[in-house]
Amino acid sequence: MTALLETRGVWQRFGGLVANSDVSISVGRGEIVGLIGPNGAGKSTLFNLIAGVLPPTQGSIWFDGEDVTKLLAAERCQRGVGRTFQVVKSFETMTVIDNVIVGALVRNTVMREARRKAHDVLEFTGLAARADVLASDLVPAEKRRLEVARALATEPKLLLLDEVLTGLTPTEAQTGVALVRKVRDTGITVLMVEHVMEIVMPLVDRAIVLDLGKVLVEGKPSEVVRDPKVISAYLGDRHAVGA
Amino acid sequence: MDKNFTARRRRDLIIAAVLAALAALAPLFVRDVYVQNILILTLMYAALSQSWNILSGYCGQISLGHALYFGIGAYTTELLFTKFGVLPWFGMVGGGVIAALIAMGLGYPFFRLRGHYFVIATIVIAEIGLLLFQNWEWAGAAMGITIPVRGDSWLKFQFMRSKLPYFYFALGLCSLAWFVTWWLEDSKWGFWWRAVKDNPEAAESLGVVVFNSKMGAAAVSAFLVAIGGAFYAQFLAYIDPESVMGFQFSLLMALPAVLGGIGTLWGPVLGAAILIPMTELTRSYIGGSGRGVDLIVYGTLIVLISLALPQGLVSLFSRTKSKGATR
Numbered sequence: 001m002t003a004l005l006e007t008r009g010v011w012q013r014f015g016g017l018v019a020n021s022d023v024s025i026s027v028g029r030g031e032i033v034g035l036i037g038p039n040g041a042g043k044s045t046l047f048n049l050i051a052g053v054l055p056p057t058q059g060s061i062w063f064d065g066e067d068v069t070k071l072l073a074a075e076r077c078q079r080g081v082g083r084t085f086q087v088v089k090s091f092e093t094m095t096v097i098d099n100v101i102v103g104a105l106v107r108n109t110v111m112r113e114a115r116r117k118a119h120d121v122l123e124f125t126g127l128a129a130r131a132d133v134l135a136s137d138l139v140p141a142e143k144r145r146l147e148v149a150r151a152l153a154t155e156p157k158l159l160l161l162d163e164v165l166t167g168l169t170p171t172e173a174q175t176g177v178a179l180v181r182k183v184r185d186t187g188i189t190v191l192m193v194e195h196v197m198e199i200v201m202p203l204v205d206r207a208i209v210l211d212l213g214k215v216l217v218e219g220k221p222s223e224v225v226r227d228p229k230v231i232s233a234y235l236g237d238r239h240a241v242g243a
Numbered sequence: 244m245d246k247n248f249t250a251r252r253r254r255d256l257i258i259a260a261v262l263a264a265l266a267a268l269a270p271l272f273v274r275d276v277y278v279q280n281i282l283i284l285t286l287m288y289a290a291l292s293q294s295w296n297i298l299s300g301y302c303g304q305i306s307l308g309h310a311l312y313f314g315i316g317a318y319t320t321e322l323l324f325t326k327f328g329v330l331p332w333f334g335m336v337g338g339g340v341i342a343a344l345i346a347m348g349l350g351y352p353f354f355r356l357r358g359h360y361f362v363i364a365t366i367v368i369a370e371i372g373l374l375l376f377q378n379w380e381w382a383g384a385a386m387g388i389t390i391p392v393r394g395d396s397w398l399k400f401q402f403m404r405s406k407l408p409y410f411y412f413a414l415g416l417c418s419l420a421w422f423v424t425w426w427l428e429d430s431k432w433g434f435w436w437r438a439v440k441d442n443p444e445a446a447e448s449l450g451v452v453v454f455n456s457k458m459g460a461a462a463v464s465a466f467l468v469a470i471g472g473a474f475y476a477q478f479l480a481y482i483d484p485e486s487v488m489g490f491q492f493s494l495l496m497a498l499p500a501v502l503g504g505i506g507t508l509w510g511p512v513l514g515a516a517i518l519i520p521m522t523e524l525t526r527s528y529i530g531g532s533g534r535g536v537d538l539i540v541y542g543t544l545i546v547l548i549s550l551a552l553p554q555g556l557v558s559l560f561s562r563t564k565s566k567g568a569t570r
Contacts, residue, residue: 077450089445091438102438105431106450154449
C-alpha cells in the first residue's frame with residue numbers, strides 16, 4: 001500500500017534563507033511519526049507546507065495518492081488533513097462546542113449532525129464539561145486540547161500536531177500522550193512536530209530528524225536518539241564524540 | 244445542553260414575534276405624523292444595521308461604505324421607475340441583485356486587505372460612487388430624481404396621504420433582516436463567518452474557504468441594504484446622490500450595531516431603538532442646521548460605550564443571565 005503522505009524533493013526558500021532543502025519524507029497509514037529537530041531546523045516550515053499554508057518553492061506533496069501541492073489549506077482539510085497550531089488559534093469569541101462545530105461542518109452539512117459530531121469529539125477529548133464555556137476562558141492546556149478536538153471534528157485521515165505537548169506540566173503532557181495514542185487507535189495517522197525528545201520518543205513509531213532544513217536521520221526512536229549525528233545536532237559536536 | 248441551545252433560539256424567536264406584533268399595533272396609539280416618521284426611520288435603520296451586521300459584525304469585515312449599496316438600491320428603483328415605468332417592487336429586487344453583484348465584485352480585490360486597510364477601501368469606494376452619481380447626467384446628476392406622483396397604491400408602492408403603509412413595510416423589512424440573521428446564526432455560513440472573524444488562518448485549516456465566506460456575507464448584506472435604499476427612495480419621493488449615498492448612511496448603519504452589540508442578534512435593533520429617536524429628537528429640538536449636533540451626541544455615546552461596554556448594550560442582558568459563561 002502506498003504511503004498516506006509523501007513529500008517529494010520539497011524546497012522552501014524565504015529570500016536568501018533555505019528553510020527546507022530537498023526534503024523527501026513519507027508517512028504510512030496508521031503510523032505515529034515524530035518530526036523533530038533543533039530550533040530553526042525547518043520543522044514548522046515543512047509542517048506548513050504539508051498543511052497547505054504556503055506552496056513549496058519546488059517539489060511536490062502527495063496525500064492519499066493525489067498530488068495536493070497546488071491545493072489550498074481548506075481543500076486539503078476537505079481531503080482529510082487536520083492540523084493544530086503551535087501558537088493556539090482558538091475562535092475566542094465562540095464557545096468550545098461552537099469552535100468544534102466549525103470543524104465538524106466539513107463533513108456534516110446539516111447543523112444537527114455537526115452538533116452531534118462535535119459533542120462526540122468533545123467526549124473523546126475530555127472537554128465535554130467545558131462545552132458551553134467561551135474559548136477565551138479556557139486554560140492553556142485546555143486550549144491545546146481544543147485545537148486537537150477541532151481538527152478531529154474534520155474527520156481527518158492524517159492529523160498534524162504542531163508542538164501540542166510542549167509547555168505543558170508533566171501531568172498534562174501525560175494526558176496529552178494518552179490522547180494521541182487514543183487518536184491513533186481510531187485509525188488516524190499522526191505526524192507530530194515536537195521539540196522535547198523525552199516526551200515524543202516513547203510515543204512515536206518512527207522519528208524523522210530535521211537539521212538545517214534537511215533530513216538528518218530517520219528511523220526507530222531508540223536508534224535515532226543514539227545516532228551521533230542527532231546528538232551533535234542537538235548538543236554540539238563535543239558531546240557526539242563522547243557518545 | 245442541546246436543549247438549552249434550542250430553547251434559547253426558540254426564546255429569541257418568540258421575543259421577536261411579540262415585539263413585532265406590539266410594533267404593528269403602535270399606529271393605533273401613535274397618530275402624530277412626526278412620531279410616526281421617527282418610528283419608520285428607526286425600523287429602517289434597525290433593518291439596515293442588522294444587514295450591515297452580517298458582513299461587519301458576524302464576518303468581521305468592517306465596512307464604512309454601505310451607503311453605496313443603499314444608494315444603488317434607491318437609484319436602481321427610481322431609474323427603472325421613471326425611465327422605463329418598471330414597478331418599484333421589481334426595481335427593489337433588481338437593486339438588491341445589482342448591489343450584491345457589486346459587493347462581490349469589490350470583494351474580489353478588497354477581501355485580500357486586512358483590518359484598517361479594508362475599512363479605508365470601503366470608505367473610498369463609496370465616495371467614488373457618490374461622485375459618479377453626482378456627475379451622471381442621465382441619472383439626474385446632483386439635481387437628483389423626483390418621483391412622479393401616481394396616486395396612493397401598494398402596486399406602485401407610493402403613499403401620500405398616510406405614512407402607515409411605509410411603517411408596515413419598514414416593520415416587515417426589519418423583521419426580515421432579523422429573521423435572516425437568526426436563521427444564518429445557526430447555519431454553516433454563520434459558523435464560518437464567526438470563525439473567519441476570530442481567526443481566518445484557523446478557519447482555513449478547518450476547511451472553510453475564507454474568501455468565499457466573505458463573498459457570501461457581502462452579497463447577503465448588500466442585497467438587504469439595497470432593499471432598504473429602495474424603500475427610502477419611495478418614502479422620500481425624491482432622491483439625489485447626497486441624500487441616499489452620503490457618508491452619514493454608512494455611519495448610521497454601523498453605529499446602532501456598535502452601540503447595541505456588534506456581531507449579536509439583538510444588538511442592531513436595540514442600538515437603533517435608542518440611537519435613531521435620539522438623533523431625530525436632538526435634531527428637531529436643537530434645530531437649525533442640526534446635522535452637526537446629532538453627530539456630536541452619538542459620537543459621545545459611542546465613545547462611552549466603547550470605554551464602558553465594548554461588547555455593546557446586549558452584554559448587559561447576557562451577563563446577568565449566564566454569568567459570562569455563554570455569549
